Amino acid sequence: MFNSNYFVYITSNTTRSTYYVGVTNDLARRLHEHFQNSGDKKTFAGRYYCYTLIYYEPFTSPDDAIAREKQLKGWSRSKKEILIRKQNPLLKSLNSLVSGEE
Known part of the structure; x- marks a missing residue:
């Protein structure tokens, strides 16, 4: 996962009622x-x-990461949820994968 330099990610609140899509070079x-x-x-x-991190995609190119972020931001909530649940079916926090903390 961390051999990539850029990430598109989705975070949520504790009740998973709101999603935030972002891009970064340091998750x-x-x-x-x-x-x-x-x-x-x-x-x-x-x-x-x-x-709370619930989804991420690694990229080697900043242009590819930014293009994907824009694409995801244009999606409906239901389409985002289908994508997220393919990687994280229970919408569990993935923060510990990144920081060693929860």
Whole structure:
């Protein structure tokens, strides 16, 4: 997983009622930033407490990662959920895969 330099990821809140799609070159750092911004009304992920990683895709090209992020952001919630559940059927937190923490 971590041989790639870029990631498209989806985070959610604890009730899995909201999804946030993002792209980064440092997944652990970005998840930490989402957690630190919890409750911050100025950011979407902060406003909805979306700091739990539930899906990711690795990329070697930043252009490919950005294109995929834009594609996923255009999808309906149901289409995103089908994609997520293929990798993570129970929508479990994947944060520990990245940071060693939950």
